[in-house]
Amino acid sequence: MSVEFEVQDGIAVIIINNPPVNALSQHVRQGLVEAITSVNESADIQGVVITGAGRIFIGGADIKEFGKPPLGPSLPDVIDILEACRVPTLSAINGAALGGGLEVALGCRYRVGSRAAKTGLPEVNLGLIPGAGGTQRLPRLIGAVKAAQMITTGKPLGAADALKVGILGAVFEDELVKNAVAFLRAKLEANACPVALCDIATPPHWDTDVFDALAKKTEARARGQLSPMKALEAVRAAQELPFREGMTAERRIFMECMASDQRAGLIHTFFAQRQVGKIPGLEQTPVRTLETVTILGAGTMGAGIAMSFLDGGYHVNLFDIDPKAQEAGLKRISKTYATSVAKGRITGAQMQGRLERLSAISEMEDAHSSDLIIEAATENMEIKKSIFRDLDKIAKPGCILASNTSYLDVNILARETNRPSDVIGMHFFSPAHIMKLLEVVRTDTVSDEVINTIMRTGKSIGKICVLSGVCDGFIGNRILKSYRKQADYMVEDGATPQDVDRVMKAFGLAMGPFAVSDLAGLDIGWHNRRREDPLRPEEERYSDLADKLYDLGRYGQKTGAGWYTYASGSRTPILDPLVENLILENAKDKGISRRAFSDTEILNRILFAMINEGAKVLEEGIALRALDIDMVFVNGYGFPAYRGGPMFYADQIGAKAVYEGVLEFAKDDPYSWKPAKLLKQLAESNGRFKPDA
Structure with a gap:
């Protein structure tokens, strides 16, 4: 069953069980309606807790339904039914509550979460706005400006931040459902049920000047993307219109976005980014285990590549023929991580763990035990050929030899070795620890196993890998x-x-x-x-x-x-x-x-x-x-x-x-x-x- 229903001492526990992400498919929507109907028909039930099976609450819309005729019940109707439930309702958010998942939670009177809870409305990233009341209910819960910031960026909040802004009423370390039931029971005993968000006249803490400043900032950041500005229009409607009229405005704006070319472009991007790393014919090809990576060249690019692998959990050796350049590269890495700690992007412990996996080697021969060696030397064919001849003598059998060249013919480098099936191109983009793209360059002689290994490895360090053939400049x-x-x-x-x-x-x-x-x-x-x-x-x-x-x-x-x-x-x-x-x-x-x-x-x-x-x-x-x-x-x-x-x-x-x-x-x-x-x-x-x- 997509929706499971059980009663624990007068509290109905509704569990969304639609793996892998508990998406709001038609079966889930129908199951929620049937569960709430059962609650309304039972005089013995005093409250409802909704949670998700596994590690996700509700991951949003079902992508398998994209582009297909809609099947009832619609999500807005489901949430209206939930909001009108005769007994208090609570969402126990055990993981991601994104898009429609958060909108379902907003239809409940209470929301609590685990430490893993993540709440957000990412629809703008698909060229849309929230379409099931998110632009009307969230502002009424946390204020229009905070809601607009969440909706226009699409960025989710972790449990601590969601608690701080008021999306969550409590965060529990463990036994979420048990604690959620106890939380709801305490509220019932105190007779302290809040009004439904749809019954709040206007969002709190409205400030026209602050909202207008946010609109200007959003327009500059959007670079012509319409959905963030449309989202602001919908949030402004929450301030200016009664709830039902605001819902009508949200639906109108949502349909405008649905019909736009930008929505089509973002949907294409969404699916293409998931498909681009899947190479036809290589699905069952084995991959090699890579644990230690050596980077040859400690300049800006080499240091960036090193950080990419350190971020991905690999052991990294850094080498440069110039000791001063090597020292500068090491300092660049340490300084970059220190800046990330200062800005709260990583913890001090994470920085320390990464630096402990970084080693400076004084001779190229010290790379002999590496599983992958990436040459990041200057863009000169003769220099690179010399490096690959040396690597062929040094590297252990099965080690993958990669060049970070931006233009040069990797086939020529492969021919400099006695292991051409192990030579491949890995074209990182600067700054390598930030830019997502990695062009994986297949030579005429590289093995499928090496291609598959590098495509998987690139994904493991957070890259979007695109396979390219050899030509001047690649793709x-x-x-x-x-x-x-x-x-x-x-x-x-x-x-x-x-x-x-x-x-x-x-x-x-x-x-x-x-x-x-x-x-x-x-x-x-x-x-x-x-x-x-x-x-x-x-x-x-x-x-x-x-x-x-x-x-x-x-x-x-x-x-x-x-x-x-x-x-x-x-x-x-x-x-x-x-x-x-x-x-x-x-x-x-x-x-x-x-x-x-x-x-x-x-x-x-x-x-x-x-x-x-x-x-x-x-x-x-x-x-x-x-x-x-x-x-x-x-x-x-x-x-x-x-x-x-x-x-x-x-x-x-x-x-x-x-x-x-x-x-x-x-x-x-x-x-x-x-x-x-x-x-x-x-x-x-x-x-x-x-x-x-």
Whole structure:
């Protein structure tokens, strides 16, 4: 049974038992209605305790019902029935009470929890707002501002915080149901039943100025995402309208969100992030046990990779050929953890435990017993080849050898060893201990066992792993290069860096391409272009604006000047007349007649270049699926999750529109805008990149 019912000395105990997460499926909703009906029909029952089986109270909506016609009873109706129960009700929250789970709890007169209780309304992360009274009842319980903060961020509260704000009335160390029954019985004996939240006229502690300030902060953080602002609209309705009218407003706003493209994009992102690590054909492939990891290179990237593995519970060796660099890396790790302790992100004991699993080794040979060795040296093929030759002699049999290269051919590194089946690419993104994306690069010779092991290992350290084939830049940087060129061409031809950045930020990207260059460092791009010089086709247009900035010593934020200038200690870009003059002089020298670019053209040139190159990446088998490309850009390149990723966005606007745009741009630059065969095929067949859409 999905809902179990028992009576303990006059108290009905209702248990939600719908593994794995006790989701609010139709059977659970119906079971709750039947249980409350039984309570109402029994004169012997004096109160109700609702709890969840296992470690979760109610994990929210049943994702298996997403996109299907709704089946009654609806959750709002279930909660209305619960709220109208003839006897006092209490939710004993034994774990996660998220989304509809918290809304059910809000339908009860009392709420208590275990130390593991977690309460939240995360619907904004799916492009929605709470749709079963959460925006109306929670403000009436804890106040509109606190409720709005929870709802607009989607972040859950732990038991202590939920107790502090008033969601929970008590927290118990153990025997939750027993203590919950005793808690409810004490309230019954004191005849102290509070009114239902639906009967509270308006939320307490209303402050218009504070709420308006929160709205401004939310709008800035949302970067164009609609659901947080819609959630604020619904919470404001709780203040301004009677409860039933507020519920009507919530339903209207919820349905507006349901019909939005952003909701579709976030649902795609939600499922894609769960699917991207599942590689067809490898489900039953064994994995190797990894306990000790050695990182070669103690710079910013190497230290970040080390912290990722320390956070995941691994023993980590850190090596650098330069003892001073190694010492700096160790200090960087300690300082980062100390900062995390100071900010309350981890405890002092957790920091100590991680540092105890970190060792500095003085010779590369000391890595001989490692299960995984990750090379994080400078992006130079000859240096990396030398390292892999040495590792082949040092590493024990079965040790996986990985390179953190961002662009280089991992097949070449594999051929430097006598164990090519054990060599793989692991492209971390900086800062490696924070960024979620990990591109796992499969060589032509790597074994399925090694691929599966690294995909599982990446997940164990909190990464979203995307499998890529070998090509220059793999999935992400290859596509980045294609649209970055278009940004440079537009600035040569008449746009400004701030025009391009403004348009892309308005679309929802975290940063525009020129601000990203300043953050990453123009010196990085310069060295990469020099690597490409011998391979660049004569017919390819080349913009040297970034080279000229490099020659002026403008490397970006690290030097205080790049495409923009930066005040000391600030990351805020400031327009610089020097850059404007350099752009104008460049056009004059090259005989370019600069012209105006509309926002629409800027947006389309960037996005269509991204999509067209993405289609080529799919054609060549570099990416297995369109969703792999989407997850690379959502998790590593600041693409807005509510857009679903570039390939999902292409499906939203139609492959035909993209293809026609590519052909139009090709009139001026046929080399850069060669349409992908797959894009042409989908345009002609009215097809989609996402096959199951």
